[in-house]
Amino acid sequence: MSAEPQQKKPASRRTHKKTRTGCAQCKQRRVKCDELKPTCSNCLKRSTVCSLQFSVPNLPYNNLPQSGPSSSTASQTANQSPTNLVPSPSSRYESPNSLACFTAEDMELLHHYTCYTSQTFTTRPPICELWQCYAPKLGIHDPPLMRGLLAMGAIHKAHTCPSRRAHLATVGTRYLNGALSCFRERLSNITRENCESLVVFSCFLCMFVLGSTHKLDSASEEAISTITFDDPSEWLRLIRGLPSILHTGNGRVYEWICETPFRRILDPSIYAHEPPLPAALQPRFDALRDLVLVQHPPTAPADLRAYSDALEHLRKCTAILYGQPNQDSVTSILIWPSIVPERYVECLKESRPQALLILAHYASILKELDGYWWGKGWAKGIVQIAYARLPADWQPHAVDPMKELGFLTDGAEGAAAPQQQLQAEQQQQQQPQTLPQTLSSLLQTAGAPSGSTGTPPSTTRPP
Structure with missing residues (x-):
């Protein structure tokens, strides 16, 4: 007898654990x-x-022992909110x-930002409240934004703590680098949901770069008073990062932001009512306008319009700064690089003397930001590089801002004296060595979103 054929057992299915918390990709x-x-x-x-890098971070204060009737109940309650997830024992901060x-240093930086850094962006209490309360609230649900916030706390503390300056500057830059790649991705797809974080991070990036290009490799008390850089147009493009975001989609992002608490920083009323220019400054602006537009007008009509607009905006911002009582100096000063024509920025990059001279006179109002840790020294640095790039026959026209910023005394004559002083100071200044990225490389990640023309906003809208 032949053996009966054995029945094949059904193949058992390979089991695997299903998950509903995997990444979207x-x-x-x-x-x-x-x-x-x-x-x-x-x-x-x-x-x-x-998408997992956008999940809410596990914070150490969520790892406290649960009090309640039973551990199962506590576990069930914890699972109801992502902010209550308890990190595993192997979960450590590595990069x-x-x-x-969070490490103890992270908590220190968060505390420093909330208590101190958030109060150093403006003198207007309602805006300070946004940076102090609302921005950290956004960061809790947006880890890349939280990294930007910690970077701000670190770079500010580097200014206030000389003994830890080099270390804190490096920590702040590392945090900023960790957030930049994420925000580069978001720039290509700005939505109603992510636009608010983009605007906040753009402001952080601007203040960080302004505050990190000081000589933070030194523990000297004077290490934050001097600045060196090569291309002044890069500075303008840094300030213009936020307007380029707001104008994405023909101003659609601006309308979205106006629906959020951060609409307070976009108050257009500052530029709607212009006070008269102080009488003492009127002759200077008349002479500057005559020199740039009448005596040495550019041949290209586009350049002529760019210089004319840049001069008019500078006159108006100066009038707002000195003519409106209790006006926030930060907004009235930084609005100028935000709204000058793009063609003016291009002429500045090409070292056109008209553009350089206008920038040198802008430094006269930029000096009002020396009272802010992130703005200290920038007026001096900008007038310095603008003057050095001016042709010799144009340099006497920059005497007024040079005097106001301490490069030229009333007893000095001609251009030789300030030129020698500038060369002596430039030999003493060096770029910081502790920061792994330069201003240029940071600006490459902070430029206008894809598809943005970089066109400045109209005068009826804020920067």
Whole structure:
């Protein structure tokens, strides 16, 4: 007898643990996600942005013992909110790309930002409240923005704590680098949901770069008083980062921001009512306008319009700064680089003497920001580089701002004296060595969004 054929047992299915908390990219591809943060293994291999890096960070104060009737009840309650997730024992801070757990230094920086840094951006209490309360609230639910906030706390503390200056400057730059890649991605797809964080981070980036280009490799008390840089047009493009975001989609982003608490920083009324220019400054502006537009007018009509607009905006900003009582100097000063024509910025990059001379006179009002840690020294640095690039026959026309910023005394004559003084100071100044990125490289990540023309806003809208 032949043996009866054995019945085949049905093949058992390979079991696997399902998960509903994997990243969006793996879900779309229908593959298993290992949920490693801040980037899962699949996204890391494919070099794609993983949605897990945008999840709410696990904070150490969530790891406290749960009090309640039972541990199961406490666990069930904790699972109801992502902010209550308890980090695993192996969850440690390893890089600025991860906020799995705050270190003691992170908490120190957050405390410093909330108590001190947030009060140094403006003198207007309602705006200070935004930076102190609302910005950290946004950062709790947006780890990249929280990294920007910690970067601000670190770079400000570097100014106030000379003994730790070099270390804090490096920590702040590392945090900023960890957030930049994320915000570069968002610039290509600005939505109603992410525009507010983009605007806040753009402001952080601007203040960070302004405050980090000082000589922070030194513990000297005078280390933050001098600045060196090569291209003054880069400084204007830094300030113009926020307007370029607001004008994305024909101003659609501006309308979205006006629906949020940060609409307070976009108050257009500052530029709507112009007080008269102080009588003492009127002859200076008349002479400057005559020199640039009449005696040495550019041949290209576009350049002529750019210089005319830049002069008119400078006159108006000066009148607002000195003619409106209790006016916030930060807004009235920084509005000028935000609204000058793009063609003017291009002429400045080309070292056209008319553009350089206008910038040198702008430094006369920029000096009012020397009272802010992030603005100290920039007026002196800008007039210095503008004067050095001016042709010799144009330099006497920059005497007034040179005197106001301490480069030329009333007893000095001609251009030789300030030129020698500038050369002596430039030999003493060096770029900071502790910061791994330069102003130029940071600006490459802070430029206008894709598709933006960089056109400045109209005078009826704020920068």
